[in-house]
Amino acid sequence: MKIATFNINNINKRLANLLAWLRSAKPDVVALQELKAADAEFPKAALEKAGYGAVWCGQKSRNGVAILARGCEPILTRTHLPGGGTDAQSRYIEAAVRGVLITSLYAPNGNPQPGPKFGEKLAWMRHLTAHAEDLYKAGIPVVLAGDYNVVPTDRDIYPTKSYAKDALLQPESRALFQRILDQGWVDAIRALHPDAPMYTFWDYMRNRWARDAGLRIDHLLLSAQAAERLIDAGVDRDVRARDGASDHAPAWVELRDAAKARRTSRDSTRKTAPAPVGRKAPVPAGRPLLVIDGDSFAHRAYHALPKTILRRGGRPAGAILGFANMLLKFYRTEQPRAVLVGWDTLDAPTYRHQKFPAYQSGREFDKALLEQLDALPQFVAACGFANAKAAGYEADDFLAAAAVGEERRGGTVLVASGDRDTFQLASASTTILFPVRAGEVARIGPAEVRARYGVDPDQVADFIALRGDPSDKLPGVAGLGAAGAAQVLRTYGTLENALKAGRFAAHAERLQLFRSIAKMDRKARLPRLADQTPTWAKAAALAREWELNQLASRLEELAVAAERAGGAR
Incomplete structure (x- = not known):
């Protein structure tokens, strides 16, 4: 899978150049910047004729x-950075293509500096840094x-003093770029061409x-799951020489196909991308709280x-057996600090049924x-784990309350559920373990939610x-x-905003x-969730x-x- 980034600097003016490069290079995905065209002016028909689907934010x-995708339509997931308003300057777009989440970003230039434009550049980069952390933690x-508009190091610019005061080389700009790398992202070009x-x-x-007399300001940073598939990287310099x-x-x-991607063993002779210089080793996280539907x-x-x-008595x-096997597998693979299992109340209506009698009817x-x-x-109790069940609540409510509480304490959470409603809990600290087939789960974070919906x-x-x-x-x-x-939600942000604008009156x-029914109750009362030591012997006696x-x-x-390890009873 070949993925490129290209600041086209006016897509309609340079459409012939772009189409010629697409024909010769045959990239599978292209992130374009500086379209300099309103949405209605985007050359969709010409790109479709060339075999590329597209999503775009024009100005x-x-x-x-x-973002262009050869032979398919990109799945649009985001049109602005979170936390930065609606990004009226059309500088960010994000889409999923064949299982890979891809961005096209165009960071502010920041000149002249010092000054308000440089401040805007740094603020935008901070929003990008925060979002990059969420994406990296998604595990996809x-x-x-x-075009980051950052020259990361002096190796990335020709020998000169003429750019000394340029915003692209300032310590603040470089530090924010390095903060992204420190999250674990791999600078693909530098990894293969140090x-x-x-x-x-x-x-x-x-x-x-x-x-x-060039600069390196266009970058492709790879998450760990993309970096392990890295085959090659480069720059098509000849395109710059054309009329x-x-x-x-x-x-x-260029990335290996997902089906062929394998982590390279230490003694492998295969040429692989080295870790980038200065990359910090990941800090081991604390044991997560596991909450189960x-x-x-x-x-x-x-x-x-x-x-x-x-079981006994022909009952x-x-x-019971299937659930027990699942519980033991989750505990073995995730090693949580504590486990909470939430249960629905089936013998009494919840507040959702009272609000909407047709809810879950039939x-x-x-x-x-x-x-x-x-x-x-x-x-569950015999295993030494906690249960949560109360009249008027569903299992989802206990999962939500537990996730919110653990995040407030600075912990991480794994939410195991086959209910897609739990996707509303996904965050930088909370991952959904969603069953996809027998014995397998998909890890759903914010990026996966965006890619799916x-x-x-x-x-x-x-x-x-x-x-x-x-x-x-x-x-x-x-x-x-x-x-x-x-x-609707990309346009208005929230249902409430859409209603205020007169939609669906x-x-x-x-x-x-x-919406009130779909929203989980994050205030459901929970048992104490201190660190737990499994009581396997007690569970064995019950079995x-x-x-x-x-x-x-x-x-x-x-x-x-x-018992031999001194870790359970």
């Missing part, structure tokens, strides 16, 4: 960014591509192209396992499943209200759909109701009592191993 006469392949100049920009003035060329040349990386996984286990699995046990559960749902909290986590409840949720019997806005709901009251002997044997082995 007449200046700025403007776009991300390429931060664009000593070569690799310039990407040559000013039109003073014959700088002919003198090769009517931009003052920039395309920089690019008990009903979600019990339901999955009940329907996945044979109904012939029985059903498939959901759901019926087998008696065999209900019996096991009643027994499972006993097993085109909205931020804090917009998920608004998104559900607009789109609807058939499983919960929330109708949403007829005919709007997921894409329409995401577009006939449905305003119901949409506000649906023996239930005559689930294979499960009991596994738990007894865990108890013996933990």
Whole structure:
């Protein structure tokens, strides 16, 4: 997968040059900057004819960014940096293409400095740094591509004193760029070409192209999951030499296909990208709090396992056994400091049912499943873990309250649930463990939420209200759909803003109701969640009592191993 970044410096003026380069270089994805064209002026038809789908944020006469994808349409996930308003200058866009999240960013130049423009540049870079941290923590392949308007080191500029006071070289600009690298991002060009100049920009003035008086200001920074797939990187200098060329040349990386990507072992002879100079080793994080939607996984286990699995007295046990296996696997792989399992209240209506009687109507559960749902909290407690269940609340509410509380304490959270409503909890500190197939989970962070739905986590409840949720019997806005709901939120930011602007006036009251139903209650009361020591022996005794002997044997082995290690009872 070849991904390029190219400051085109007026897309319509240089469209012929762009199309010629696309034909010869055949990049799979291109991040473009300085379109200098309003949205309506973007040459969509010409690019489609060349085989590229596109998303863009235009601006007449200046700025403007776009992402092109060969043979497909990029999935737009963001059109401005979070925390920086709506970015009226059209400097940032983000989209998912074939499993990789890609940005096109155009940082402010910042000149003259000192002065207000330099302050604006630094403020914008700080917003980028914060967002980059969220993206990196998402644990997915991300390429931060664009014109950063930063010369990272003196190696990245021709020998000169003429730029000494330029905003692109100031210590503050370089420090913010380095802060992004310190998060773990790999500067792809420098990783594979540590000593070569690799310039990407040559000013039109003073014959700088002919003198090769260049700067490296266009960068492709890779998350760990993208960096492990890095094959090659370079700059197409010849593009700068063409008639009517931009003052920039395309920089690019090539990544292995996801199916072929493998972490290189220490003794491998394969040539790989070295770690960038000055990159800090990641600081080990504290053990996370693991919160689990008990009903979600019990339901999955009940329907996945044979109904012939029985416990003492011939009573059903498939959901118990499947849930127990899941719980042990999560504990083994995640090593949480504590575990909380939240449960729905099935024998009393919640406040959601009281607000909207049709909520979750028509759901019926087998008696065999209900019996096991009643027994499972006993097993959780026997393991030494905490349960949360109370009249009027759903499991989601306890998960939300636990996540918020742990984040306030500076901790990290893993939320295990098959309910997409939990995507509203995703943050830099909270990751959703979402089951995708037997025994496998996807890790969902803010970037994954955007890649899937085109909205931020804090917009998920608004998104559900607009789109609807058939499983919960929330109708949403007829005919709007997921894409329409995401577009509304990209335009207005929130459902409330859309309603204030006069959208969906006939449905305003119901949409506000649906949002309140979709929003998790972060104030649900919780048990104390101090660090826990598993009581595997007690859980084994309960499993023996239930005559689930294979499960009991596994738990007894865990108890013996933990006792030897001095870590459990």
